[in-house]
Amino acid sequence: MNPPVARTDGFLKADGITKLFDDVTAVDDVSLNVKKGEIFALLGSSGCGKSTLLRMLAGFESPTSGSVMLDGVDITLLQPYERPINMMFQSYALFPHLSVWDNIAFGLKREGLPKAEIAERVEEMLRLVQLTALAKRKPHQLSGGQQQRVALARSLAKRPQLLLLDEPLGALDKKLREQTQFELVNIIETVGVTCVMVTHDQEEAMSMASRIAVMNQGRVLQVGTPREIYEHPNCRFVADFIGQANLFDGVLSLDEPDRCEITTPEGVIHVGHGVAGTPGMALAVAVRPEKINMAKSRPVAAHNLFMGTVREVAYFGSYSTFIVDMSNGKSVKITDSNTARQDLTGITWNDVVYFWWSDSSAVTLSL
Ligand SMILES: Nc1ncnc2c1ncn2[C@@H]1O[C@H](COP(=O)(O)OP(=O)(O)OP(=O)(O)O)[C@@H](O)[C@H]1O
Numbered sequence: 001m002n003p004p005v006a007r008t009d010g011f012l013k014a015d016g017i018t019k020l021f022d023d024v025t026a027v028d029d030v031s032l033n034v035k036k037g038e039i040f041a042l043l044g045s046s047g048c049g050k051s052t053l054l055r056m057l058a059g060f061e062s063p064t065s066g067s068v069m070l071d072g073v074d075i076t077l078l079q080p081y082e083r084p085i086n087m088m089f090q091s092y093a094l095f096p097h098l099s100v101w102d103n104i105a106f107g108l109k110r111e112g113l114p115k116a117e118i119a120e121r122v123e124e125m126l127r128l129v130q131l132t133a134l135a136k137r138k139p140h141q142l143s144g145g146q147q148q149r150v151a152l153a154r155s156l157a158k159r160p161q162l163l164l165l166d167e168p169l170g171a172l173d174k175k176l177r178e179q180t181q182f183e184l185v186n187i188i189e190t191v192g193v194t195c196v197m198v199t200h201d202q203e204e205a206m207s208m209a210s211r212i213a214v215m216n217q218g219r220v221l222q223v224g225t226p227r228e229i230y231e232h233p234n235c236r237f238v239a240d241f242i243g244q245a246n247l248f249d250g251v252l253s254l255d256e257p258d259r260c261e262i263t264t265p266e267g268v269i270h271v272g273h274g275v276a277g278t279p280g281m282a283l284a285v286a287v288r289p290e291k292i293n294m295a296k297s298r299p300v301a302a303h304n305l306f307m308g309t310v311r312e313v314a315y316f317g318s319y320s321t322f323i324v325d326m327s328n329g330k331s332v333k334i335t336d337s338n339t340a341r342q343d344l345t346g347i348t349w350n351d352v353v354y355f356w357w358s359d360s361s362a363v364t365l366s367l
Pocket residue numbers: 021024025026044045046047048049050051052053200
């Protein structure tokens with residue numbers, strides 16, 4: 001007899017959901033398992049199906065197939081208003097003729113809550129998003145960041161069990177986005193609401209989410225913590241989409257439990273993990289630019305030591321980027337944070353350099 005299976009079910013479960021619009025498969029057989037209290041990000045480029053997936057979770061779109069469960073209840077066929085879910089849309093359009101106070105109260109009034117309770121909740125929300133002093137203003141009298149907080153307060157006022165945010169910071173410029181990311185996480189954590197957010201900005205997903213689902217062309221390619229996805233991408237797309245990666249294509253030439261060798265046109269690359277693959281199978285090796293060391297004189301490095309000529313140098317303040325061309329034409333990107341991890345200041349255009357990385361700094365990718 002099999003041992004009992006532990007219940008690992010999430011709070012929100014999407015099971016094999018697909019959405020077809022005529023001949024377009026906007027969402028393709030997606031399964032998700034979101035835990036209670038987490039901030040879960042759907043990350044992918046424009047048109048990959050993020051909003052459509054979120055709209056199906058909210059009930060504004062019905063799946064062509066598949067199901068959605070919330071806290072053990074099948075909600076696939078429920079109307080949006082029947083779900084304990086609130087969604088903040090990509091353009092969070094506040095009512096322009098209503099004050100901040102009335103914008104936040106809007107949904108509560110529609111629910112027919114007693115006046116005193118509405119007032120209490122609106123005041124609570126205003127304190128939460130620190131807009132008490134601006135309660136009487138109209139949206140056009142607020143900054144972009146303040147408008148965003150009103151929209152958030154409006155979404156939270158009904159105390160949803162699940163908060164869905166579609167590009168919550170999309171309307172803000174870069175600097176304000178970064179500040180607001182922290183505020184938003186603080187507010188969500190204070191309330192303790194489970195949150196699924198959509199973004200196409202990988203830094204935003206990395207800094208805000210406890211876990212990220214990376215999407216491409218309607219499919220979820222990988223789900224993991226920001227660190228897992230960055231350090232152990234499971235395919236080329238994820239490695240390339242999250243941060244930057246140098247990819248070396250080759251074939252598996254040695255495979256042991258804790259190490260492997262990939263033979264590439266650039267030479268043999270040693271990787272500090274096994275792949276349990278078949279000798280000769282095609283694999284790529286991914287190495288992050290910041291994990292590569294570089295020097296003008298030959299270093300003492302047993303593995304993964306290559307040479308090239310510096311073609312480009314770009315200084316970005318806190319870090320510098322070098323593009324190094326190898327003799328076979330392959331270009332490699334190397335970055336260095338300008339905090340003296342290694343002094344690369346002497347390296348410039350047309351210098352012949354050695355570059356190398358440790359076995360544990362690379363991962364293999366099969367797709
Ligand atoms: N109502 C619709 N009818 C037909 N096609 C649609 C509809 N809604 C979305 N699509 C298509 O489905 C695909 C996914 O769209 P979706 O809006 O989910 O993308 P997204 O990831 O949110 O993109 P963005 O980052 O630009 O907001 C696109 O090809 C889009 O054109």
